Amino acid sequence: MGKDVLTGVHFMSGNHACAEGAIAAGCRYYAGYPITPSNEIAERMSWRLPQVGGIYIQMEDEIASMAAIVGASWGGAKSMTATSGPGFSLMQENLGLAVMTEAPCVIVDVQRGAPSTGLPTLVAQADVMQARWGSHGDYATISISPSSPQECFDFMIKAFNLAETWRVPVVMLSDESIAHLSERVVIPEKKEIKTVFRKVATGPKEGFLPFKVGDDLVPEMPIAGSGYRVHVTGLTHDERGYPDLSHRMHEQLVPRLVNKIKQNAEKIIEYEEFMIDDAEVVLITFGVSTRICRAVVKRARMDGLKLGMLRLITVWPFPEKRVIELSNQVKALVTVEINLGQLALEVERVVKGRCETYLIPNAGGEVHDPEMVYARVKEIAQNS
Amino acid sequence: MSEIKHPSGKLVREDRMPHIFCPGCGIGGTISNIAEALLESGQDLDKFTVVSGIGCSGRAAGYFKLDGFHTTHGRPVAYATGQKLANPDLNVIVFSGDGDLTTIGGNHLIHAARRNMDLIVICINNFNYGMTGGQMGGTTPTLTKTTTCVYGNFETPFNVPLLMTACGANYVARWTSAHSHYIKKSFHEALEREGFRFIEVISACPINWGRRNKMRTGIDLVKFFLNQTVVKENPDPQDALIQMDTPILCGVFADEGRPGLLRSMHEVLSPKVKVEKFRGDGKIQVPETKEEEAPEIVSSPKKVEQVKIKLGGLGGQGIALLGLIMGRATCIFDGNEAVYSQEYGAEARGGASASSVIISSEKIDYPYIKVPDVMVLMAQAAFRKYKSEIQPGCTLFIDKDLVKPEDLPEDVKVYAVPATRMAEEVGRKVVANIVMLGFISALTDYISLDAVQSALKMSVPKGTEEFNLKAFQAGYEYGEKLKKEES
Numbered sequence: 023m024g025k026d027v028l029t030g031v032h033f034m035s036g037n038h039a040c041a042e043g044a045i046a047a048g049c050r051y052y053a054g055y056p057i058t059p060s061n062e063i064a065e066r067m068s069w070r071l072p073q074v075g076g077i078y079i080q081m082e083d084e085i086a087s088m089a090a091i092v093g094a095s096w097g098g099a100k101s102m103t104a105t106s107g108p109g110f111s112l113m114q115e116n117l118g119l120a121v122m123t124e125a126p127c128v129i130v131d132v133q134r135g136a137p138s139t140g141l142p143t144l145v146a147q148a149d150v151m152q153a154r155w156g157s158h159g160d161y162a163t164i165s166i167s168p169s170s171p172q173e174c175f176d177f178m179i180k181a182f183n184l185a186e187t188w189r190v191p192v193v194m195l196s197d198e199s200i201a202h203l204s205e206r207v208v209i210p211e212k213k214e215i216k217t218v219f220r221k222v223a224t225g226p227k228e229g230f231l232p233f234k235v236g237d238d239l240v241p242e243m244p245i246a247g248s249g250y251r252v253h254v255t256g257l258t259h260d261e262r263g264y265p266d267l268s269h270r271m272h273e274q275l276v277p278r279l280v281n282k283i284k285q286n287a288e289k290i291i292e293y294e295e296f297m298i299d300d301a302e303v304v305l306i307t308f309g310v311s312t313r314i315c316r317a318v319v320k321r322a323r324m325d326g327l328k329l330g331m332l333r334l335i336t337v338w339p340f341p342e343k344r345v346i347e348l349s350n351q352v353k354a355l356v357t358v359e360i361n362l363g364q365l366a367l368e369v370e371r372v373v374k375g376r377c378e379t380y381l382i383p384n385a386g387g388e389v390h391d392p393e394m395v396y397a398r399v400k401e402i403a404q405n406s
Numbered sequence: 407m408s409e410i411k412h413p414s415g416k417l418v419r420e421d422r423m424p425h426i427f428c429p430g431c432g433i434g435g436t437i438s439n440i441a442e443a444l445l446e447s448g449q450d451l452d453k454f455t456v457v458s459g460i461g462c463s464g465r466a467a468g469y470f471k472l473d474g475f476h477t478t479h480g481r482p483v484a485y486a487t488g489q490k491l492a493n494p495d496l497n498v499i500v501f502s503g504d505g506d507l508t509t510i511g512g513n514h515l516i517h518a519a520r521r522n523m524d525l526i527v528i529c530i531n532n533f534n535y536g537m538t539g540g541q542m543g544g545t546t547p548t549l550t551k552t553t554t555c556v557y558g559n560f561e562t563p564f565n566v567p568l569l570m571t572a573c574g575a576n577y578v579a580r581w582t583s584a585h586s587h588y589i590k591k592s593f594h595e596a597l598e599r600e601g602f603r604f605i606e607v608i609s610a611c612p613i614n615w616g617r618r619n620k621m622r623t624g625i626d627l628v629k630f631f632l633n634q635t636v637v638k639e640n641p642d643p644q645d646a647l648i649q650m651d652t653p654i655l656c657g658v659f660a661d662e663g664r665p666g667l668l669r670s671m672h673e674v675l676s677p678k679v680k681v682e683k684f685r686g687d688g689k690i691q692v693p694e695t696k697e698e699e700a701p702e703i704v705s706s707p708k709k710v711e712q713v714k715i716k717l718g719g720l721g722g723q724g725i726a727l728l729g730l731i732m733g734r735a736t737c738i739f740d741g742n743e744a745v746y747s748q749e750y751g752a753e754a755r756g757g758a759s760a761s762s763v764i765i766s767s768e769k770i771d772y773p774y775i776k777v778p779d780v781m782v783l784m785a786q787a788a789f790r791k792y793k794s795e796i797q798p799g800c801t802l803f804i805d806k807d808l809v810k811p812e813d814l815p816e817d818v819k820v821y822a823v824p825a826t827r828m829a830e831e832v833g834r835k836v837v838a839n840i841v842m843l844g845f846i847s848a849l850t851d852y853i854s855l856d857a858v859q860s861a862l863k864m865s866v867p868k869g870t871e872e873f874n875l876k877a878f879q880a881g882y883e884y885g886e887k888l889k890k891e892e893s
């Protein structure tokens with residue numbers, strides 16, 4: 023038997039760390055289609071999964087890849103795929119199916135310059151809204167964003183645990199920069215890694231209601247082949263799983279799927295704060311930009327400027343409560359992201375003018391230059 | 407009124423009756439045929455799943471009292487591929503329509519056939535998109551009418567059996583919905599085989615196709631099917647195109663013994679990986695692995711100021727490996743921080759390319775190098791490309807024979823070693839990068855000697871460790887000598 027947790031100290035790229043994190047989390051099924059800059063994940067999975075009894079399959083496109091991991095999830099495996107912007111677009115259709123049929127799975131989106139083919143080999147963070155709203159209809163899922171190879175490993179475990187707990191697709195918003203940086207990755211012992219498996223149906227088979235929920239709004243999953251003989255559909259359905267195409271049923275189902283995340287947001291949301299207690303201006307950021315913002319905050323503090331950073335670990339759901347608190351404390355909130363203003367829209371929406379809000383954009387291709395960010399922050403601090 | 411039980415009632419969701427199919431539709435009958443065949447098979451029906459896409463036939467998954475998955479338009483084959491591979495114990499049946507499978511899902515269908523995916527696919531072909539009101543599709547016979555070809559279809563439809571056999575499906579059959587007996591027989595045959603098994607059922611759609619083509623009722627269509635059908639033994643799929651004036655050729659078009667995907671996967675992978683049981687055997691649970699001792703993490707690393715090293719050279723010179731060894735030495739064996747990155751993408755194809763390593767005792771925030779403290783150059787092309795980044799204060803390590811630095815800014819220290827020549831003397835030119843590594847190690851102190859050597863050993867191919875260490879030693883001694891001469 024191959025080793026599923028490579029305990030020890032490694033020097034590893036973000037993409038490889040994603041693959042190892044997935045395997046350590048218990049992922050045993052990968053379906054994908056090659057796309058730059060995510061390929062090292064597929065390559066490593068095709069090598070590693072057979073060693074741990076898992077299955078790697080290369081599908082004909084990203085539509086198929088996403089369909090296959092939803093099928094695999096209902097087949098009882100922890101499943102995943104990895105892609106980049108254009109492939110992520112193709113996955114949106116079946117991501118909706120995963121939402122509607124409550125199939126836990128993980129999608130790594132290694133973001134690159136866009137739109138269209140854009141900058142296939144260069145960094146961006148421009149899929150923030152695609153991760154939130156890419157599929158049709160109202161829904162809520164979870165997106166998390168790593169800022170180092172170590173976090174790639176750790177957050178993949180987090181991603182699978184969140185997917186399994188809430189029975190939703192979880193998007194790992196990585197990017198070309200993190201994907202290709204190598205750094206120290208410490209992999210703990212297997213017994214120290216906490217992994218979660220979905221609540222599996224165990225009750226009597228007669229009259230079982232596969233979509234009946236308790237307080238947490240998450241139903242038990244009757245995995246295919248376990249004898250429950252359930253019907254699972256992407257149509258609006260009742261607790262039996264049978265299609266019910268009425269306004270009344272839709273008004274029950276869709277809000278439940280959204281509330282499953284909304285109502286449990288406090289349990290899901292994670293963020294990191296840096297030098298925030300006395301901050302007058304706070305940078306809001308995520309992913310690789312965290313590193314740039316941290317450098318800028320350190321530099322500002324040396325100059326006596328009261329700058330802090332709120333770094334989102336879960337980009338979605340958005341930490342509304344915390345941002346509202348901050349907006350009452352600080353003069354300005356400054357969003358730093360490698361796009362022309364996506365998360366910034368959410369910040370503005372939540373802040374509702376309680377403090378100044380700014381954006382330091384970057385169309386993509388390179389991470390922000392810390393000196394440029396610092397110069398802009400100084401201006402903002404003086405003017406607010 | 408006495409309740410009449412459907413003969414295949416045990417396998418049909420009676421709580422969902424009446425079904426949605428129109429009077430005279432061929433789908434319901436085919437569902438019954440498959441349900442009966444399943445009951446006759448005597449197999450464990452808990453282990454069967456039905457996956458369908460969107461359309462009239464796509465609703466089939468909802469009527470079988472099996473685990474049923476009603477998925478997205480065109481994707482049931484891809485979905486089923488995931489389900490079967492994740493849980494090979496299952497018998498996964500795809501039941502869907504022609505538009506779903508051959509048109510919007512055509513790419514998935516041909517690839518599943520090509521890879522001989524272990525699935526049974528029942529394709530109900532009613533020549534049109536029934537659910538959406540009768541539009542034309544990839545199987546609509548030429549000159550027939552639908553709501554989107556009211557003057558008659560000017561396209562040529564797919565010859566579905568030919569398509570499937572050409573793609574390599576293991577088993578391909580075609581019947582019409584009037585051939586209950588054959589449908590059941592084919593399904594039994596399919597159950598006994600592995601790989602991709604495909605049964606096309608030409609099915610009556612009086613409401614949306616028949617009506618527009620002078621066959622108003624199910625009976626009209628059944629008559630048409632029976633009149634037009636030619637059942638042959640070993641029919642040639644070349645003759646299976648359906649047009650209004652040609653016979654509907656039915657029969658078993660392919661019955662090959664190619665191994666299914668799971669078997670092929672097993673045959674290739676099982677001998678090569680150290681897994682007792684590869685998952686192709688149907689296990690969902692992954693066996694526990696034995697714990698092994700974890701290597702220790704260095705507790706009190708020595709302090710180093712941040713140093714930014716850029717390494718440039720030509721493809722094949724092992725520049726990336728050089729950077730990787732430095733990173734590994736620092737992170738794994740010295741317990742310090744290192745970030746390593748490679749020039750990636752178009753700019754790295756052909757010509758000179760670079761990688762960079764930043765070393766520090768502190769966490770490294772900004773991961774890239776704008777102004778390098780140290781530059782290692784192994785080729786003149788790299789010198790030309792990265793020269794503009796050499797600023798006063800930079801230390802330059804070069805291959806003495808291959809790089810001729812010109813117009814350097816003031817206050818740049820240059821250390822030169824004939825790395826490639828020395829590598830040839832050691833035995834192979836490819837270790838020039840390792841000679842360079844030894845040379846740098848002698849003249850710098852941000853990575854400890856032990857760490858570099860340990861990282862070197864873990865980074866080179868097994869069996870070449872001694873040879874590489876020899877190259878390292880040569881470079882190191884050259885550096886030591888230079889240091890002595892200087893002081």
Ligand code: SF4
Pocket residue numbers: 426427428430431432433462532536537610611612613614615
């Ligand atoms: S539209 Fe045609 S295929 Fe669909 S249910 Fe009616 S008769 Fe059957």
